[in-house]
Amino acid sequence: MTLNDPAQDRPGPPLYADLAGDARVSFEFFPPKTEKMEAQLWSAIETLAPLAPKFVSVTYGAGGSTRERTHNTVARIARDTMLAAAAHLTCVAASKDEIGEIADAYWDAGVRHIVALRGDPPEVGGTFEPHPQGYTGAADLVEGLMKRHPFEISVSAYPEVHPDAASAQSDLDNLKRKLDAGATRAITQFFFSPDAYFRFMDKVGAAGITADIVPGIMPVSNFAATRRMAAMCNTDVPQWMARLFEGLDDHPASRQLVSATIAAELCRKLYEGGVRDFHFYTLNRAELSFAICHLLGLRAKAVVAQSEEAA
Numbered sequence: 001m002t003l004n005d006p007a008q009d010r011p012g013p014p015l016y017a018d019l020a021g022d023a024r025v026s027f028e029f030f031p032p033k034t035e036k037m038e039a040q041l042w043s044a045i046e047t048l049a050p051l052a053p054k055f056v057s058v059t060y061g062a063g064g065s066t067r068e069r070t071h072n073t074v075a076r077i078a079r080d081t082m083l084a085a086a087a088h089l090t091c092v093a094a095s096k097d098e099i100g101e102i103a104d105a106y107w108d109a110g111v112r113h114i115v116a117l118r119g120d121p122p123e124v125g126g127t128f129e130p131h132p133q134g135y136t137g138a139a140d141l142v143e144g145l146m147k148r149h150p151f152e153i154s155v156s157a158y159p160e161v162h163p164d165a166a167s168a169q170s171d172l173d174n175l176k177r178k179l180d181a182g183a184t185r186a187i188t189q190f191f192f193s194p195d196a197y198f199r200f201m202d203k204v205g206a207a208g209i210t211a212d213i214v215p216g217i218m219p220v221s222n223f224a225a226t227r228r229m230a231a232m233c234n235t236d237v238p239q240w241m242a243r244l245f246e247g248l249d250d251h252p253a254s255r256q257l258v259s260a261t262i263a264a265e266l267c268r269k270l271y272e273g274g275v276r277d278f279h280f281y282t283l284n285r286a287e288l289s290f291a292i293c294h295l296l297g298l299r300a301k302a303v304v305a306q307s308e309e310a311a
Contacts, residue, residue: 015268019297023271025051026187026214026279027289030059031069040284041073047286049083050300051293054277057115057154060088067102075109086154087111090119091141095133099141103148113152116141116183128164139177146182155179157186157213159200163234172207179211186211187279189233190218192241192262194269215270218281219263219288220245221256256288264292271296 027048032038045056058073060066070087077085087106089099106114118138121128135141138155145151155178158171165171175186191197197215204213220226223245230237241262248255267278278296280289 016264016295016297019271019295021297021299022276023293023296023298024054024277025289025293025296025298026054026277027056028059028216028279028281029056029073029284031061031066031073032284033069037284044282044284044286045077045081045083047290048282048293049081050302051290051298052301053083055084055086055113057086057088057113060090060117060119071102071105071109074106074111078110084113085111086113086115086152088115088117089141089145090117091130091135091137092119092121092128093131093134095131096135096144097133099135099144100148103145103151107149107151113154114145115154115156115187116145116178117156137174139174139181142178142181142183153183154214155183155186157188157200157204158234159188159191159196160234160236163232168203172203175204176207176209179209184211185214187214188216189235190216190230190281191235192238192266193236194266194273196236197270197275198273212277214277214279215275216279216281217263217267217289217292219292220259221283221285221288223248223255260288260291263288264295267292267296 029041029044032041048056056077058070058077060070074085074087077083089102089106091099094102103114116138118128118141130136135144142153142155145153155175157175158165161168162171162174165174179186188197188200201213218226220241223242227237227242229235244258244262245255248258270278278293280292282289
């Protein structure tokens with residue numbers, strides 16, 4: 001059989017061939033609850049550290065529910081690795097004095113980067129209520145932290161609009177307030193459409209915002225759980241994703257391959273659009289994020305433990 005192969009119809013080079021390796025990445029983890037989860041976390045950190053991330057961040061539970069575990073995890077990263085550790089900090093259920101004490105403890109532990117967030121209510125489905133002696137929101141928190149110490153501060157951004165925002169414009173205005181208060185960059189909520197990010201960036205530019213807006217990437221390890229999270233943060237999950245994951249509940253290896261393919265394609269389209277910084281929500285698992293970074297041209301480097309360097 002002879003196939004027609006006119007020159008104009010020939011496919012281009014492979015999607016991930018000859019990338020320059022100029023992408024910059026960061027990773028998010030959550031504090032472990034058990035010894036088994038702690039082992040998984042540190043395995044993920046050890047796997048991803050050779051990719052030389054700009055920083056790694058550790059989340060903070062609703063209402064400060066993981067305060068001590070977050071601090072211990074961040075302090076250990078700062079103490080035992082060469083990674084730049086960032087601690088999430090929220091306004092929920094804490095006074096300004098309490099948050100100030102937490103910030104001081106991070107500074108004393110050598111942590112110089114805070115991810116400053118308004119935070120979720122302690123109860124799912126509840127509404128955010130500022131502490132009577134607390135910060136009213138993330139912009140207020142950023143301003144307070146900057147008065148305390150010269151932290152590097154990251155804040156959040158919502159390409160598909162924060163679920164509590166009165167409008168897309170008010171959400172954008174709030175982002176600008178956070179950055180004007182002293183934040184260095186914004187990291188987006190996860191999304192699955194590159195167009196959603198690029199449309200948002202057009203609005204960001206029109207608003208006069210010049211800070212980096214780093215896309216947050218969520219490799220989907222569990223589709224049902226991801227869909228629940230997406231519903232809570234106003235992220236659209238396209239129908240084609242549901243179809244791709246259909247029937248894979250009992251096929252973890254195939255599910256992982258599909259997940260990596262979807263996330264890698266999203267990153268490649270963002271890269272083609274000029275994006276060079278990517279923030280991965282790892283869920284304390286390294287495989288998917290490592291594979292996607294490898295496809296983007298990053299290669300592992302030798303890592304020297306801090307304790308070894310000091311010796």
